[in-house]
Structures are given as structure tokens and as C-alpha cells.
Amino acid sequence: MAGKRKNEEADPRQAVHESRQYQVYGNDNPKPAKKPRRQEQPKEHKKQAHASSVNDIKKRIRDVTRRLQRVEDLPADVRIEDERALAAYQQELAAAEAEKIRQKMISKYxxxxxxxxxxxxxxxxxxxxxxxxxxxxxxxxxxxxxxxxxxxxxxxxxxxxxxxxxxxxxxxxKDSLKVSEDAPKxxxxxxxxxxxxxxxxxxxxxxxxxxxxxxxxxPVHNSKPLEMIARRPKAKPTPVPDTSGLNRRERRSQQRVLEGSKKGKNKSMGFEKNAIFGASQSAKGHKSEVVEDDDDSDVGFFEQ
Structure with missing residues (x-):
């Protein structure tokens, strides 16, 4: 009867595959580092011009233009900065609209x-x-x-x-259907x-x-030269009457006079329109006419 085979003591490093050698304890060769990635500069992709971006640039141009036209006492340095910003915005708008047209042509054809x-x-x-x-x-x-x-x-x-x-x-x-198939191309x-x-x-x-x-x-933009917009003169506030030396009754009477003048100003146009349509008669006039008619009717009744 054959005896048992003795376990041959083999070097553990030789029993492991080369790709796993770095996992063996006590191995002097560490795991090889990963291959360094090539650091390439990212390509510059042109952003597609969207309608919202074009509208945003137009809004900024409107804001700067209005500020330059309406603000009279604008400092010189601020005005120069706004004019430079306006020129830059106009260039951005031209580039955005050109890119928008380009994308439209690409999708169309x-x-x-x-x-x-x-x-x-x-x-x-x-x-x-x-x-x-x-x-x-x-x-x-x-x-x-x-x-x-x-x-x-x-x-x-x-x-x-x-x-x-x-x-x-x-x-x-258009005449391709009429041409015979045997005709040369x-x-x-x-x-x-x-x-x-x-x-x-x-x-x-x-x-x-x-x-x-x-x-x-x-695209051609017919931009008008910047001109200052003339503002309307502000209405002067009505002076407040001095009532320091008046008593209560005099102050009330003066206040009623002022209120009456305001009501007259507000109702002047209304009265003119009513007069055109013949509605300027007062209620008292109607009542007096009714009373006169009643008197006439009574007199006529007794005379009979």
C-alpha cells in the first residue's frame, strides 16, 4: 500500500499569478500605479444662442439706453462706463443673433x-x-x-x-415624370x-x-443716436393756507370754501356734457313745474 504523498512546500510567491503578486504579504513590489490620464485642454464649445439669451441682451441694452437718455445729472465716469457697456452689449447681440441664424440654417437644411x-x-x-x-x-x-x-x-x-x-x-x-426612363441622365x-x-x-x-x-x-440694426428726452415740468404743490390766527369756525369755513372750489373743478366737465344733452335742469325746477301744473288743473276744475 502506497504511502501518503508529502505536501511539497512551495514558495507562495511562485504559486500566485503575476497579476496577483502585489497582493501577497511581504511582497516588495507594490501595486503598479494607474496609468496617468492625459490632461487635455477641453475644447471650446460654442454655446447655442437661445431666444432667452437674445432677449436678455436686448433688455440690458434698453436699460442702459434709457439711463443715458433720461438721467441728466449723470456723472462723467458713469456715463463713459455705460457707453462702453452699451457698445459691448451691441456686439454680444450681433454675435448671438448670428449664432441663432446659424443654428436655424443647420436644422433647416x-x-x-x-x-x-x-x-x-x-x-x-x-x-x-x-x-x-x-x-x-x-x-x-x-x-x-x-x-x-x-x-x-x-x-x-x-x-x-x-x-x-x-x-x-x-x-x-417638374418634368421628371414625363421623361422616359431610357433617356440619358x-x-x-x-x-x-x-x-x-x-x-x-x-x-x-x-x-x-x-x-x-x-x-x-x-442683421442690420438702425440704432438712433442717443438724445436726451425732455422731461415734463413737475406741477407745483398747492400752498397750504395759514390758519394759525383763525378760530375754529373760521378754519371750517375756509376749508369748506377750498372743498367747494375742488368740487367745482371736478364737476365742470360733467356739467358741460350734461348741458349738451339738455340735462342741466335742477330737481327744484321739476318740482315747481309739477306744482304749477297741479294749480292749473285745480283752477280749471272749479271753473267748470
């Missing part, structure tokens, strides 16, 4: 750009395959000319200015927009990115 980019990419791939499969030198030159046009078309769809209206390269023709014969030739020139100069982010013309 996004789908048109996408479909035309896909179409130009397919045409470019097809022409490259034809060049590789063609052996005739004349056909290769003709295909290279077509491929150059397709490359410009692709760059036009990608690098056309985002803040300007996009003109389609492949517009739908005339996509290359369609007139190219003026921006297409500008893109072709930028391809030679390697300035396509600059063309793509070109800022359009800012």
Missing part, C-alpha cells in the same frame, strides 16, 4: 445636405471603380474629370457655409451654384474649414 452627401459619395465610389476597370487612356481622362466634379460635389455638401442658405445640387425637376449638365466654384477654389487653397464656419452678414 440638415436632411438635404445628408441625402446629397450620400449621393455624391456613391457617385465618387462608382467612378473610382470605373477608373480601375478601364484600360483606355481617353476614358480614364474623362472619368478623372467626372471624378473631380464628384469630389467638388462632396466637399460642397460638407463644407458649404452653415450660416447661409444651402442651394441643392440635384434639384427635382443629365445631372452633370445642370448649372452649378456660385458657391460650388468657391468650394472648388477653397479645395486648391486648403481653406474648406474656414469656408464652412464663415459667419454671415449680421
Amino acid at each position: 440638415h436632411m438635404v445636405r445628408f441625402f446629397e452627401r450620400q449621393k455624391a459619395t456613391r457617385q465618387l465610389k462608382r467612378l473610382r471603380k470605373q477608373i480601375l476597370a478601364t484600360e483606355s487612356a481617353e476614358e480614364v481622362e474623362a472619368l478623372k474629370t467626372q471624378m473631380h466634379v464628384a469630389e467638388v460635389d462632396l466637399n460642397y455638401t460638407q463644407n458649404s457655409p452653415l450660416s447661409e442658405p444651402y442651394i441643392s445640387l440635384y434639384p427635382l425637376q 443629365t445631372e452633370d449638365s445642370q448649372p452649378k451654384p456660385a458657391m460650388w466654384f468657391e468650394v472648388e477654389k477653397c479645395m486648391e487653397d486648403s481653406t474648406l474649414n474656414k469656408l464652412r464656419n464663415r459667419v454671415g452678414k449680421p
Whole structure:
């Protein structure tokens, strides 16, 4: 009968995998530090101009303009600061409105750009395959000319200015349904927009990115020059009569006179309007007329 196998005393460090060596007690090699992260500078993302931000800038411009126009005794240093702030706010407003127009154009022509980019990419791939499969030198030159046009078309769809209206390269023709299917395609014969030739020139100069982010013309604001607004003169308060040397009865009579004058001023327009419609007769006049009518009626009764 075979005896039991003796447990071989092995080094614990050899029995542990290399990736776990740092966990063994007494190991001189500590856990390797993590790979330091690359500290890259964050890219500057342009904030999209929102309607509320534009309205906020307009509100600040209104506040500064009103303060400059209405405050006559404004100190010179405060006026200079307000004028500088007004110029800065106007620049911010122009930039915010330009960004707002840019975002509007991007969302408006996004789908048109996408479909035309896909179409130009397919045409470019097809022409490259034809060049590789063609052996005739004349056909290769003709295909290279077509491929150059397709490359410009692709760059036009990608690098056309985002803040300007996009003109389609492949517009739908109204008479396309009437054309027979066997008729040759005339996509290359369609007139190219003026921006297409500008893109072709930028391809030679390697300035396509600059063309793509070109800022359009800012909206024109007809700002009037600042002029001081003439204020209305304040009404002088009515003087309070001096009643220091009068007794109570005299003070009351004087107060009644003042109240009567105020009531007369307030009712003057009302009396004029009532007089126009013939409603200026008093209640006493009506009563006297009624009494006279009664007397006449009684006299007539006894005479009969």
C-alpha cells in the first residue's frame, strides 16, 4: 500500500499569478500605479444662442439706453462706463443673433445636405471603380474629370457655409415624370451654384474649414443716436393756507370754501356734457313745474 504523498512546500510567491503578486504579504513590489490620464485642454464649445439669451441682451441694452437718455445729472465716469457697456452689449447681440441664424440654417437644411452627401459619395465610389476597370487612356481622362466634379460635389455638401442658405445640387425637376426612363441622365449638365466654384477654389487653397464656419452678414440694426428726452415740468404743490390766527369756525369755513372750489373743478366737465344733452335742469325746477301744473288743473276744475 502506497504511502501518503508529502505536501511539497512551495514558495507562495511562485504559486500566485503575476497579476496577483502585489497582493501577497511581504511582497516588495507594490501595486503598479494607474496609468496617468492625459490632461487635455477641453475644447471650446460654442454655446447655442437661445431666444432667452437674445432677449436678455436686448433688455440690458434698453436699460442702459434709457439711463443715458433720461438721467441728466449723470456723472462723467458713469456715463463713459455705460457707453462702453452699451457698445459691448451691441456686439454680444450681433454675435448671438448670428449664432441663432446659424443654428436655424443647420436644422433647416440638415436632411438635404445628408441625402446629397450620400449621393455624391456613391457617385465618387462608382467612378473610382470605373477608373480601375478601364484600360483606355481617353476614358480614364474623362472619368478623372467626372471624378473631380464628384469630389467638388462632396466637399460642397460638407463644407458649404452653415450660416447661409444651402442651394441643392440635384434639384427635382417638374418634368421628371414625363421623361422616359431610357433617356440619358443629365445631372452633370445642370448649372452649378456660385458657391460650388468657391468650394472648388477653397479645395486648391486648403481653406474648406474656414469656408464652412464663415459667419454671415449680421442683421442690420438702425440704432438712433442717443438724445436726451425732455422731461415734463413737475406741477407745483398747492400752498397750504395759514390758519394759525383763525378760530375754529373760521378754519371750517375756509376749508369748506377750498372743498367747494375742488368740487367745482371736478364737476365742470360733467356739467358741460350734461348741458349738451339738455340735462342741466335742477330737481327744484321739476318740482315747481309739477306744482304749477297741479294749480292749473285745480283752477280749471272749479271753473267748470
